Amino acid sequence: MSTFEGKLLEIDGISVDEFTGKNITSRAFFLSHCHTDHMNGLNIVSNHLNNDSFIYMSPISAIIIKRTYPELKNFIRQLAVDETHLIRIPNDEVSYKCVAVTLIPAGHCPGSVMFLFEKCDGIRILYTADFRMTVSTLQKITHFHNDDGSTKTIHKMYFDSTFWNEDYTNFPSRSESSDYICSIIEEWISKGKEYFVSLSISAKYGSEYLYKEMYERLKMPIHVSNFMYDIYSQVLDMRPTVTNDPKKTQIHSCSTNYSCYAHNIYCLDNIKQANVRHVRPSAQIWNGWDEKSDLFKEKNDENFINVCYSSHCSHNELKEFLSYLKPKCIEPCVVPKDNPHQFYQSINEYAKDFIESPCIYEKKNLKLNVNETESLCDSKNIFLNNSDSESEEESLQRNTNNKMKWEITPIRALVSNKKIKLFTL
Ligand SMILES: [Zn+2]
Ligand SMILES: [Zn+2]
Ligand SMILES: [Zn+2]
Secondary structure (H helix, E strand, C coil), X not given: CCCCCCECCCCCCEEECCCCHHHHHCCEEECCCCCHHHCCCCCCHHHHCCCCCEEEECHHHHHHHHHHCHHHHHHEEECCCCCEEEEEEECCCCEEXXXXXXXXXXXXXXXXXXXXXXXXXXXXXXXXXXXXCCHHHHCCCHHHECCCCCECCCCEEEECCCCCXXXXXXXXXXXXXXXXXXXXXXXXXXXXXXXXXXXXCCCXXXXXXXXXXXXXXXXXXXXXXXXHHHHHCCCCCCHHXXXXXXXXXXXXXXXXCCCCEECCEECCCCCCHHHEEXXXXXXXXXXXXXXXXXXXXXXXXXXXXXXXXXXXXXXXXXXXXXXXXXCCCEEECCCCCCCHHHHHHHHHHHCCCCCCCCCCCCHHHHHCCCHHHHHHHHCCCEECCCCCCCCHHHHHHHHXXXXXXXXXXXXXXXXXXXXXXXXXX
């Protein structure tokens, strides 16, 4: 559960994954994915947004948020994944700053992304958000690498530390977990048409990888609630994997707990309960799991089965992620209530060879050495041009090159794939 308060200390005027308190004065917002611990205040944020303030997110998150909060429709700006965009952060009515942002798939739930921010002074900040990624995937992400293959310097990393805990050293890979889940479902429903599976999902989103695997292997769509069906049917990949007709399938995931509701009716109500197998993918209860352990725990009998399935990295995967990118400064975004000091110490100890200590102990020390560069950057504010005959981009180029002597080139040079898109308002 995220404990991050929303502000990136290195970039004024923006907030990420938090829409309450001091964040409401921000002028640009970023949403990494649609889990409730990252959406605090999103339901009331429209009261505080100006005409030039926007909430940036991936296209899939935009579908979900528009469906959940229709009043935010005009404030949502979707940014293509795997591309770099130049975002304006308004300072006041006449001037703004720019920051480049790249959305990187986070492998956590549909539409979930990491945000890689790059400032005009060369400072690079990675907000990982919730993620599950192995080093072999990381190696393929061009945005993290220079042309010679070396990794780009990450000056600051806001880090999903959910399972930074020795009790969660390992998890099975997602494909191992989903293979196992498919096999126990297959075994059950092959007994006959009168046998059903109720899939109990702990978060609203996050099991879609599983749905796809099941659909491909079992050739049967998954019954989901009408609300979820509305959303999934707008996502091309997901459309065939789900149904809103409970009679079309033996697999039900129409609720987030052990019951199976649809249209407010218990859709397996008339089924003999002995014929319903409840399968619950989960990660939290799997402390101490290793390769020799089973992937499942039966609750009482064969009808209630917990399966180890994680959409966050294990402790080992987190260590590998840090060791590969070697961020100079780390701010963990999920800090345990019990013994936070020991938790910080453990990250610091692990990362001591590459971090610029003591950067993870106290917030005031987290600001790196960017004070000088920050003011340099501020002096490069761009002034809006009111002429209608000129495009925003032309205006930006003209102002930056001539008036303010700020060239866009340094930011272009920062990114490897050259596919910068100016986000037009
Ligand atoms: Zn989270
Ligand atoms: Zn999440
Ligand atoms: Zn159902």
